[in-house]
Amino acid sequence: MKKYAEIVAAIRAVDKTVESDAKARLDSLTKPVGSLGILEDCAWRYAAARGELRARVRKPCMLTFAGDHGVADEGVSAYPQEVTPQMVANFARGGAAINVLCRDASADLKVIDMGTAIPCRFPGVIDHRLGAGTANIAKGPAMTRLQAETAIEAGAAEAGIAINDGATLLGTGDMGIANTTPSAALYSVLLGIDPEWVAGRGTGIDDARLAHKISVIRNAISVNCPDASDPLGVLAALGGFEIAGICGAILGAASEQIPIVVDGFISGAAALVAMRIRPDVADYCFFSHLSAESGHVAAISAMGIRPLLNLNLRLGEGTGAALAFHLIRAANAILNEMATFSDAGVSTADKQE
Amino acid sequence: MKKYAEIVAAIRAVDKTVESDAKARLDSLTKPVGSLGILEDCAWRYAAARGELRARVRKPCMLTFAGDHGVADEGVSAYPQEVTPQMVANFARGGAAINVLCRDASADLKVIDMGTAIPCRFPGVIDHRLGAGTANIAKGPAMTRLQAETAIEAGAAEAGIAINDGATLLGTGDMGIANTTPSAALYSVLLGIDPEWVAGRGTGIDDARLAHKISVIRNAISVNCPDASDPLGVLAALGGFEIAGICGAILGAASEQIPIVVDGFISGAAALVAMRIRPDVADYCFFSHLSAESGHVAAISAMGIRPLLNLNLRLGEGTGAALAFHLIRAANAILNEMATFSDAGVSTADKQE
Numbered sequence: 001m002k003k004y005a006e007i008v009a010a011i012r013a014v015d016k017t018v019e020s021d022a023k024a025r026l027d028s029l030t031k032p033v034g035s036l037g038i039l040e041d042c043a044w045r046y047a048a049a050r051g052e053l054r055a056r057v058r059k060p061c062m063l064t065f066a067g068d069h070g071v072a073d074e075g076v077s078a079y080p081q082e083v084t085p086q087m088v089a090n091f092a093r094g095g096a097a098i099n100v101l102c103r104d105a106s107a108d109l110k111v112i113d114m115g116t117a118i119p120c121r122f123p124g125v126i127d128h129r130l131g132a133g134t135a136n137i138a139k140g141p142a143m144t145r146l147q148a149e150t151a152i153e154a155g156a157a158e159a160g161i162a163i164n165d166g167a168t169l170l171g172t173g174d175m176g177i178a179n180t181t182p183s184a185a186l187y188s189v190l191l192g193i194d195p196e197w198v199a200g201r202g203t204g205i206d207d208a209r210l211a212h213k214i215s216v217i218r219n220a221i222s223v224n225c226p227d228a229s230d231p232l233g234v235l236a237a238l239g240g241f242e243i244a245g246i247c248g249a250i251l252g253a254a255s256e257q258i259p260i261v262v263d264g265f266i267s268g269a270a271a272l273v274a275m276r277i278r279p280d281v282a283d284y285c286f287f288s289h290l291s292a293e294s295g296h297v298a299a300i301s302a303m304g305i306r307p308l309l310n311l312n313l314r315l316g317e318g319t320g321a322a323l324a325f326h327l328i329r330a331a332n333a334i335l336n337e338m339a340t341f342s343d344a345g346v347s348t349a350d351k352q353e
Numbered sequence: 354m355k356k357y358a359e360i361v362a363a364i365r366a367v368d369k370t371v372e373s374d375a376k377a378r379l380d381s382l383t384k385p386v387g388s389l390g391i392l393e394d395c396a397w398r399y400a401a402a403r404g405e406l407r408a409r410v411r412k413p414c415m416l417t418f419a420g421d422h423g424v425a426d427e428g429v430s431a432y433p434q435e436v437t438p439q440m441v442a443n444f445a446r447g448g449a450a451i452n453v454l455c456r457d458a459s460a461d462l463k464v465i466d467m468g469t470a471i472p473c474r475f476p477g478v479i480d481h482r483l484g485a486g487t488a489n490i491a492k493g494p495a496m497t498r499l500q501a502e503t504a505i506e507a508g509a510a511e512a513g514i515a516i517n518d519g520a521t522l523l524g525t526g527d528m529g530i531a532n533t534t535p536s537a538a539l540y541s542v543l544l545g546i547d548p549e550w551v552a553g554r555g556t557g558i559d560d561a562r563l564a565h566k567i568s569v570i571r572n573a574i575s576v577n578c579p580d581a582s583d584p585l586g587v588l589a590a591l592g593g594f595e596i597a598g599i600c601g602a603i604l605g606a607a608s609e610q611i612p613i614v615v616d617g618f619i620s621g622a623a624a625l626v627a628m629r630i631r632p633d634v635a636d637y638c639f640f641s642h643l644s645a646e647s648g649h650v651a652a653i654s655a656m657g658i659r660p661l662l663n664l665n666l667r668l669g670e671g672t673g674a675a676l677a678f679h680l681i682r683a684a685n686a687i688l689n690e691m692a693t694f695s696d697a698g699v700s701t702a703d704k705q706e
Contacts, residue, residue: 036668344439344442
């Protein structure tokens with residue numbers, strides 16, 4: 001398994017020459033310049049990240065990381081913690097939304113237990129357990145700095161295995177009861193936004209529990225005194241095992257020049273950590289959707305990102321990323337398969353003649 | 354070929370019992386209630402339109418209608434009229450964006466010449482020509498009422514053929530230089546919106562030509578004196594052959610209880626006419642995307658519709674609808690393939706216990 005420092009050091013800027021070539025090719029295709037909008041952006045961003053003009057999307061693979069959270073003890077979620085392994089069992093049997101959407105997108109799905117309270121010993125579930133859930137962030141750090149590095153290394157290793165198996169597009173997803181709480185804490189500290197603006201209802205808590213959740217996040221930040229300029233330290237203090245695994249998958253994908261589709265609220269917090277660790281990571285990320293989780297809009301705006309989809313999803317698991325696979329693959333097909341004006345003998349706009 | 358009156362008379366309301374059953378099934382699936390947002394809406398709307406809870410999306414088929422417009426003589430487009438048949442030739446050879454996106458979505462594509470200035474005698478292009486383009490709406494009606502009915506019958510017939518061939522989801526697309534002008538005129542009259550708010554830059558005209566386009570639309574409305582309560586008359590006065598064909602495909606699909614995905618600005622104008630002819634049509638339509646054509650936001654808001662995608666597309670051809678096929682198919686898979694809480698033995702939210 002590659003070490004944390006090695007993974008981070010391997011990340012370089014995307015290829016600006018390929019980016020220009022891809023934009024030029026898009027402008028030569030039989031359509032008014034720019035008329036495929038954000039699909040065109042996806043096409044050149046994919047090529048630039050791969051460092052190859054005609055690189056194709058092959059064998060997309062979703063990496064869904066599961067973990068539990070000590071902060072669930074504070075009563076911040078509508079669901080009991082036993083749901084985490086129950087849902088992982090559902091993933092293992094193929095009955096969850098993420099299974100359906102990955103099959104529908106012809107994508108592989110890998111489910112990784114990063115540390116649920118009850119171990120997920122189900123067929124096909126990959127074991128990278130770092131403990132029986134994190135410690136309660138309202139009382140101290142979620143994990144040690146070494147655990148955060150180890151979780152990142154595990155996530156990057158799983159990304160690497162998928163890439164070795166032929167995946168040229170990855171996606172991230174999460175499962176972990178209470179994990180909107182650590183995610184909101186990460187956004188709050190790294191973006192300098194009050195917890196009130198990034199905390200939301202998760203799987204469906206009421207007003208009273210939302211107010212309580214906000215105060216729990218405030219406590220967690222005040223107890224841990226995180227230093228925003230040390231993203232790994234912030235992740236260790238306030239994150240989660242599955243969040244660190246997602247962060248590792250993103251860093252690992254970027255280190256191998258493979259684009260990665262980031263799901264919603266939880267994956268976005270992991271991506272934010274990864275981008276703070278190494279800003280070049282941003283150009284390898286596709287942000288799939290604006291979550292209905294109310295804090296996401298504030299977080300994503302502060303990050304300066306416009307997600308591809310806005311479908312009021314708030315499920316996690318990687319469901320938004322799986323839907324966005326379709327768009328990235330379509331964009332990639334446009335760049336590679338459309339005829340140019342000269343191929344097709346089509347007249348260009350009169351003002352350009 | 355079924356007659357206009359017969360097509361319209363066959364359209365009935367979607368099945369509200371199936372709608373309730375589909376919503377109940379969605380709520381029983383292993384996810385927090387409503388957490389798949391608009392994807393869930395697509396799932397129950399599809400089932401209700403089909404009148405069958407477990408109806409599946411099979412063999413999606415895109416119907417792309419081409420036509421030319423006398424109003425192109427007024428200089429309202431950035432492209433010369435010869436581009437219409439050139440692009441249809443590109444469709445016939447498989448090199449256009451709609452070909453790529455239909456292949457990518459495993460969808461069939463049918464291209465129908467409803468009346469281009471130069472006939473589109475290319476392999477595979479279906480001939481329903483009603484003339485060498487419409488008359489110039491700035492000087493009088495685009496077509497006769499009989500032509501509008503005939504175009505609708507042709508569009509419905511092509512929808513019917515696709516449905517007989519096994520399609521359980523259709524899409525609409527357009528090709529026709531200058532066709533944002535008649536579309537804007539239709540929106541303006543049927544929605545009571547000033548032409549200034551629904552006219553846009555089409556394939557890319559400058560400020561001066563946009564101002565001219567708005568005045569052409571005003572003239573067209575004043576010359577034709579359309580009666581907004583007579584949608585077929587408005588279509589004949591201000592529409593286009595391909596717009597009438599799209600309107601017919603929508604009416605035809607609804608008459609056979611097959612949902613249809615409406616592309617952007619031009620297809621939306623055709624859908625508006627169809628919904629004014631028979632309001633029940635609305636429940637068979639999926640509006641695929643908010644176009645970058647600047648008038649679309651005003652039109653779609655006035656129609657009370659929230660499109661599925663917002664990707665700054667402004668190409669037409671059915672490209673937005675082809676992308677939305679992925680979402681409808683994914684939604685349909687969710688309803689049909691996910692496990693329920695009782696199947697999976699997953700605990701429900703504690704507040705519900």
